[in-house]
Amino acid sequence: MVLPRHVYVHVPFCARRCSYCDFSIAVRRVVPSSEYVAALARELELRFGDRDICSVDTLYFGGGTPSRLGSDGVRDLLETIRRRIELVPGAEVTLEANPEDITRDAARAWRDAGVNRLSIGAQSFHDDVLTWMHRTHDSAAIARAVEHARAAGIENYSLDLIFALPQGITRSWELDVERALELEPSHLSLYGLTVEPRTPLGRWHSRGDVTESPDERYEAEFLHAHGRLASAGFEHYEVSNFGKPGRHSRHNSAYWTGAAYAGLGPSAHAFDGTHRRWNVAAYAEWLRRVTACEDPLDESESLTGDNRVAEEVYLGLRTRRGLSVAVPELARVKVWVDAGWATYDGNDRIALTPLGWLRLDALAADLTLVRSCY
Ligand code: SF4
Numbered sequence: 001m002v003l004p005r006h007v008y009v010h011v012p013f014c015a016r017r018c019s020y021c022d023f024s025i026a027v028r029r030v031v032p033s034s035e036y037v038a039a040l041a042r043e044l045e046l047r048f049g050d051r052d053i054c055s056v057d058t059l060y061f062g063g064g065t066p067s068r069l070g071s072d073g074v075r076d077l078l079e080t081i082r083r084r085i086e087l088v089p090g091a092e093v094t095l096e097a098n099p100e101d102i103t104r105d106a107a108r109a110w111r112d113a114g115v116n117r118l119s120i121g122a123q124s125f126h127d128d129v130l131t132w133m134h135r136t137h138d139s140a141a142i143a144r145a146v147e148h149a150r151a152a153g154i155e156n157y158s159l160d161l162i163f164a165l166p167q168g169i170t171r172s173w174e175l176d177v178e179r180a181l182e183l184e185p186s187h188l189s190l191y192g193l194t195v196e197p198r199t200p201l202g203r204w205h206s207r208g209d210v211t212e213s214p215d216e217r218y219e220a221e222f223l224h225a226h227g228r229l230a231s232a233g234f235e236h237y238e239v240s241n242f243g244k245p246g247r248h249s250r251h252n253s254a255y256w257t258g259a260a261y262a263g264l265g266p267s268a269h270a271f272d273g274t275h276r277r278w279n280v281a282a283y284a285e286w287l288r289r290v291t292a293c294e295d296p297l298d299e300s301e302s303l304t305g306d307n308r309v310a311e312e313v314y315l316g317l318r319t320r321r322g323l324s325v326a327v328p329e330l331a332r333v334k335v336w337v338d339a340g341w342a343t344y345d346g347n348d349r350i351a352l353t354p355l356g357w358l359r360l361d362a363l364a365a366d367l368t369l370v371r372s373c374y
Contacts (some may be wrong), residue, residue: 005058007058008253008268010063011068012264014065018133021163036073036287037077040080042290047295048085049250056086058094058254067098071276074113075113078115092250096121098121099137099144100137102145103148104232115154119187120145126176128141128170134353143176157186158185167212182275235320258311260273263277266281280299309371318357322349326374329370338357
């Protein structure tokens with residue numbers, strides 16, 4: 001078994017559910033930080049108790065809204081993790097944070113505890129859009145959050161934005177990209193809105209109150225972001241992610257190269273190079289199990305021949321680094337290159353272009369089929 005160099009910790013708490021979100025969350029007005037940190041210590045003991053202490057390169061607190069743990073909660077969580085897991089010098093420690101939680105004091109406390117990267121959920125700079133999304137912050141809070149992060153010495157911060165909003169929602173995507181650039185982030189993550197059934201948005205959609213963004217708007221906004229961010233010095237290094245040179249997310253990049261990672265907390269996934277496992281999603285059940293010293297495992301799977309090929313192809317095509325191709329695949333690759341969907345280095349590597357990324361699922365399925373036939 002490969003020891004993980006990367007650890008993901010899921011912190012499920014949110015103040016309310018955003019209109020589009022189907023993540024595994026626990027809505028809490030008052031966050032039970034001490035209860036959660038104690039339970040996470042139990043899971044660490046259960047899962048890592050008889051192993052050597054791992055040394056890890058990246059630690060990522062995702063959610064949910066990890067910043068809702070506040071100053072003391074994040075500090076206690078990091079101390080708990082460090083009792084079993086060593087962070088190598090220069091390790092990337094990311095905290096997902098909502099703007100309203102990033103106060104001057106919190107940012108300083110997180111930095112002192114070891115957080116050196118923030119992933120800030122901005123989503124839009126239009127206040128009426130933020131209200132429609134059920135976000136708990138306004139546009140001004142995003143700028144204040146960035147100011148506090150920088151004042152605390154956290155210069156490595158990413159902003160999340162959502163594009164391709166439904167028809168009828170008045171929003172200038174171009175303006176949102178410009179407002180984000182004015183805040184000088186080192187990284188941006190851009191996600192096209194999808195309508196998930198068990199969400200407020202899903203219900204509005206099924207009642208006919210909203211209509212999904214047409215494909216043309218999705219494509220135009222994706223391509224606008226690619227061009228504008230490239231001109232501002234960002235590398236579009238993965239279908240949804242843009243980073244300044246040297247500021248790519250090291251944690252997320254590990255997922256895309258198939259590296260082993262550990263996952264802790266409700267719904268967290270872990271992978272050892274062959275086997276993937278994931279925890280129960282409901283906070284109450286995860287808490288019950290780890291408190292009773294039971295493994296919070298929900299399900300697991302092994303990567304075998306076919307699904308390993310599918311995963312390698314999909315992950316490779318997501319990234320600018322691309323994928324090695326074999327001689328029997330070159331005829332298919334030529335079609336993609338001629339269409340402007342991919343580049344080929346003339347040796348053995350292809351990478352999708354932004355036009356190719358707009359067809360990612362179909363192209364990955366196509367190449368997987370070709371690859372599994374020889
Ligand atoms: S803050 Fe994030 S995780 Fe929580 S409901 Fe909103 S989108 Fe989902």
